[in-house]
Amino acid sequence: MAKLATDLLSEQTTPPTISLLVESNNSAIGHVAFSPVTIDNNRDFQGYILAPLAVVPDYQKHGIGSKLVEAGIEQLSDTNTHIIFVYGDPRYYSRFGFTAETAEHFITPYRLEYPAGWQALILKAYASEDASITINCVRSLQKPALW
Ligand SMILES: CC(C)(COP(=O)(O)OP(=O)(O)OC[C@H]1O[C@@H](n2cnc3c(N)ncnc32)[C@H](O)[C@@H]1OP(=O)(O)O)[C@@H](O)C(=O)NCCC(=O)NCCS
Numbered sequence: 001m002a003k004l005a006t007d008l009l010s011e012q013t014t015p016p017t018i019s020l021l022v023e024s025n026n027s028a029i030g031h032v033a034f035s036p037v038t039i040d041n042n043r044d045f046q047g048y049i050l051a052p053l054a055v056v057p058d059y060q061k062h063g064i065g066s067k068l069v070e071a072g073i074e075q076l077s078d079t080n081t082h083i084i085f086v087y088g089d090p091r092y093y094s095r096f097g098f099t100a101e102t103a104e105h106f107i108t109p110y111r112l113e114y115p116a117g118w119q120a121l122i123l124k125a126y127a128s129e130d131a132s133i134t135i136n137c138v139r140s141l142q143k144p145a146l147w
Contacts, residue, residue, distance in 0.1 A: 018035075020071055050084055050088075053068060077123050083124075086119050
């Protein structure tokens with residue numbers, strides 16, 4: 001997870017990856033990244049994917065993870081982002097409005113080990129008549145083991 005965060009932060013993307021950090025006593029105790037997602041043949045479409053999200057064990061269950069996710073959603077809501085994807089536990093991400101139904105017609109770069117974990121949240125309506133749309137992620141996420 002830390003390696004993925006480092007890889008994402010060192011990768012130049014357009015639009016930029018969003019990285020949010022919570023610190024305590026000058027140490028990082030929580031972090032989330034949102035990196036851009038595109039689809040072929042539709043330059044107007046803008047997506048992001050939330051990954052990774054992590055809070056240091058001693059600080060978990062104090063709302064830090066939720067604050068990071070909510071702050072990222074709020075920041076992306078002020079941009080032209082249409083949708084945010086996440087691949088994680090639906091019992092956690094459903095509280096922010098992510099659903100598997102929203103993500104189901106978006107095809108991931110690699111076959112999912114846990115298909116139920118593939119979820120999305122719509123921020124802005126977008127036009128698409130395609131029944132299935134393959135997404136393109138940044139280079140750091142193009143690794144089969146992450147999916
Ligand atoms: C998932 C994680 C980021 C949550 O951070 P956090 O600061 O503890 O989150 P919050 O305080 O906002 O929310 C805590 C709640 O989420 C629940 N929760 C945490 N992980 C969960 C999971 N995988 N599935 C369901 N619920 C989960 C906790 O039980 C707690 O429930 P409660 O509100 O009923 O007490 C943190 O547990 C973590 O870093 N885990 C290890 C890394 C990881 O799994 N990252 C997510 C990858 S998809």
